[in-house]
Amino acid sequence: MLIREATQDDWPAIWPFFQDIVRAGETFTYPLQLGKDDARGWWLVPEPSRVVVAVDDTGTVLGTAKMNRNHMGNGSHIASASYMVDPDHSGRGVGRALCEYTVDWARAQGYRAMQFNAVVETNTRAVGLYRSLGFEVLGTLPEGFKHPTHGYVGLHIMHKAL
Numbered sequence: 001m002l003i004r005e006a007t008q009d010d011w012p013a014i015w016p017f018f019q020d021i022v023r024a025g026e027t028f029t030y031p032l033q034l035g036k037d038d039a040r041g042w043w044l045v046p047e048p049s050r051v052v053v054a055v056d057d058t059g060t061v062l063g064t065a066k067m068n069r070n071h072m073g074n075g076s077h078i079a080s081a082s083y084m085v086d087p088d089h090s091g092r093g094v095g096r097a098l099c100e101y102t103v104d105w106a107r108a109q110g111y112r113a114m115q116f117n118a119v120v121e122t123n124t125r126a127v128g129l130y131r132s133l134g135f136e137v138l139g140t141l142p143e144g145f146k147h148p149t150h151g152y153v154g155l156h157i158m159h160k161a162l
Contacts, residue, residue, distance in 0.1 A: 003101050006051040011040050013061035017086040025148045027123045054094050062089040065098040067105050070115050079106035079114045107162045119156040120145050135160040
């Protein structure tokens with residue numbers, strides 16, 4: 001697996017799984033009917049943020065990550081990131097590789113910590129992955145997310161010092 005900078009040319013490969021993940025309504029706080037063009041603008045963000053894709057030997061996009069500062073001004077020393085892995089390629093370590101990449105990126109950029117603002121508590125695979133990489137749940141917003149099958153569930157704020 002190779003992780004490289006994403007380009008606009010990667011969007012046609014990202015969009016199908018991006019759309020499926022968002023429309024499932026289980027893990028992201030994005031509007032369920034988010035359109036392709038708006039989604040591209042939300043995901044393929046400009047510098048100083050960074051977007052990468054994980055690709056296999058054939059160039060197939062397996063997943064993607066978006067890295068950015070969590071806040072501006074006096075809070076701009078804290079990074080954040082978001083991840084999407086094509087469900088057809090889950091269980092292959094793509095999410096772990098992307099998460100490790102973003103932590104390394106944030107550290108190299110001089111960020112002091114990473115914070116995830118809205119990790120759905122029922123997304124146990126992501127929560128477990130983040131915990132295994134040293135992230136802690138700082139708090140949970142009760143009923144902060146309306147899950148399509150579990151109803152109202154909590155949103156974790158997760159943090160890792162760098």
